[in-house]
Amino acid sequence: MPNSTDTRSASFASRLREKLRSHRPTTKTTLQIGLPTVLLLLIAPITSDVTLFKIGLLLLFAVAAVGLHVLVNWAGELSLAHAGMVGLPALVVAKLSSDHNLSPLELAPIGILIGFALGAVVAATARRVSGLYVTIVTLAAGLAIDRFFFTKPWLVGTGNLKLTAPRLAGLEFGSIQAIYPIIVVVFIGSVFATRRLLDSKLGRALLTVRSDPTIAQAQGINVPAYRAAAYMFAGALAGLAGGFMPLWAQRVTPDSFPLELSFTYLAVVVVAGRGSINGVLGAALLIEGFRQFLSGTSFIAAYLGPVALIVTLTRFPGGLNQFGRMIGGQLAGVVGRFRPGRSPGDAEG
């Protein structure tokens, strides 16, 4: 073969290029996960315990909100039971921990299962009827959790549940500073796991179902199953957030999960808008963060949720994500102008 070396070197070059290309996303992913993790961890030593406590609550709030985001902004469904789906797992974990002298850390994963199961109950109707009716079911489920489970002494105890000190594999987590990294891992882990799922066939199937169920069916998407899956996913993330609540808050009562909280979650995902999880994080910081950190100005704190929801819905339906895409586009334009080789004669990039 006359040009066998040629082909071989060419194939080597293309293999190398391929390898580099396939490697790039992993370094990118490492950065994407590592940078926020490090930043969040660096906050801990420089803040007071009170502030750190609020940050932890905010992170868990965001985890649950991401679940609702997938349900509302990707699948196009609606749930009014989200507070209950966080609260019930939280109370079960707290109760088990206090009754059986178990570490709330080891019990936390049970929260996911309970949340998932609650989602599955709602999903049973989602397989039969359209979103409007399922919304009524979620309202009924949320109310039933609030009025039935949250009033039962066998679940919520008679006063404060005394939690066992958190430990895992022989390690004791005595201080809030020691527990904080666990919350950060839960937050980062769920955000990136969700991001990855949304950027796969699951996310695209949900988009298609929301856009047009008929087209989705013709593409081989099992529409009722995917609608149901969205409810179960939202339930699982709510349960994850709830499951870690006893570990972080040390004290959990039904008062932490009022019916209005379901509305706050909804306001957050509406303000976030369709698309990226980044919008949810921004909206959670805006609405729940405002409430956590600036509760002194209670007038604004009280009206912020409903007003932000109505204004976003009717005036800026794209939400924060639309805003983010606009800024991103502008930035890309600016960066593009300074990129070398684009316009010869320009200074070095």
Add this chain to the structure above:
Amino acid sequence: MEISLLNGAFLGVIYGLIAIGLVVVYRVTRIINFAHGEIGMIGAFVFADLWLDHDLPLVLAVGAGIAVSALLGVITEFVVIRPLRGQPRLTVMVGTLGVSSLLLVYAVRRYSPRPRFARPVIEGNGFEIAGLLVRPVQILTLVVALAILALLALVMFKSSFGLRLRATALDSEAAAEVGVRVGRVSMGTWAIAGAIAGLSAILVSSQVVFSAFFMSRLMLRALAAALLGGLTSVTGAFAGGIFLGMAEGVIGFQWIAPGAVEASLAVLVMAVLIVRPKGLVAAEY
């Protein structure tokens, strides 16, 4: 047992009355108005303020309360429903949730979340039916509910507004093409629904714990009642309300655990939707 059934039936009149207002909106806009209860609640608060604190004559106070609720209905239509026309139904419903939350926040801040005194619009000793003491305001609620049903039938089938309303409900685009001003029909509907909400709330206020949440607490029961009637039938919704009330009377009688009614309601709603997604009765009106 008979007493709890009868007592439940009168509770059910309340649910049915609120459910009628939900159905009026659903028929035209095909959405559930989650702000219905709060729109009525504000009207009832205004009524109580004027009647009890400012000693206005009863009729004027009732009129003012109803007017405020009707106005709130119109404002909701203008601020939320109109800009969201053509959006998915769930989006519009989220908008009404926003309104409901906004009104609730306002009421809690303006009047405090604590229960307040409510005087029935008619007083008297009441009388006994089968061992149950029925208060005059309960009878009045029933009469008003039946009157609203009759009036709605008149408006819907005998007036030109009703014709335009039915056309819009059937197909709003087609209605617009034949010259129906869909925007006006929608606004009229919301005014009517708001007025019904206000009147219901004024009547109900003295029969339950009268706080900012009193209508919100009845919302799910009213919604379940409307659902039993298939969401589009006002008579079905009213009958559904009475059925629910009677069921609640029996459940509350047998099983006193807190939340038992809510838990049963959740199971019932799911069962109805899984077994008969179109509602239990299929009535046209």
Add this chain to the structure above:
Amino acid sequence: MNALLQVDNVSVRFGGLQALDDVSLDIAPGEIAGLIGPNGAGKTTLFNAIGGLVPLRSGGITFDGVDIHRLPAHRRAGLGIGRSFQNLGLMQEQTVETNLLAGLHLNAGYGVLSPLAQPARFVAAEGASRESVTAALDAVGLGDHHQRVVADLSFGVARLVEVAGLLSRHPQLLLLDEPTTGLDAVESEQLKAVLRDAVASGTTLLVVAHDVGFIMDLCRVVHVLAEGRVLYSGSPTGAQNDHRVIESYLGSARR
């Protein structure tokens, strides 16, 4: 008789309207069949019946030897029946790439939880999906359209995107509902070439089109539908000379 698709005495009713009345037709494997008829003849309803979007009142449908008329729509797609939609089977607000990747749902090559459970398999399969999207877009000359949002495309270009997406799934049977409307002459020729390539690589086609020239040029077999009944099945030239076809079809066109 080894038909790929066999429609037997199918009837569909909507309330008082008899949309399909005892319709029977066979599609042989590798065939390009045309389905024509005046407006309201029931062409799209027949597609919906085959695809599983409307229930049959009576009759049966067999695909590749399997009785499919009770299967839900997504299962029929899983057996290899693809279809286009008159007003585009695409998500308007998404990019071309997202649309085509979404269309590869059944060909994704991984399970729903694989992105977390089997990351290596997921990355490899996604890479393969993206390559087939690129190949499909290149085949219709839209290789530079990956990141374009569908709503910003002309109807003709969007139609080519839709067909490219359908072909990237390699369906056994492709139902095309009015693929030529909104296409200019060049795009129409391009579409014809793409479809001929697809048939050469094993896809069977059933095409509904108003554009009789397109059908006559492309198809070897033509079925004529009018008022929910099959008027004629046979060669295109035969259809042009059949008096019933001329009466119903051309008569209505003149009206």
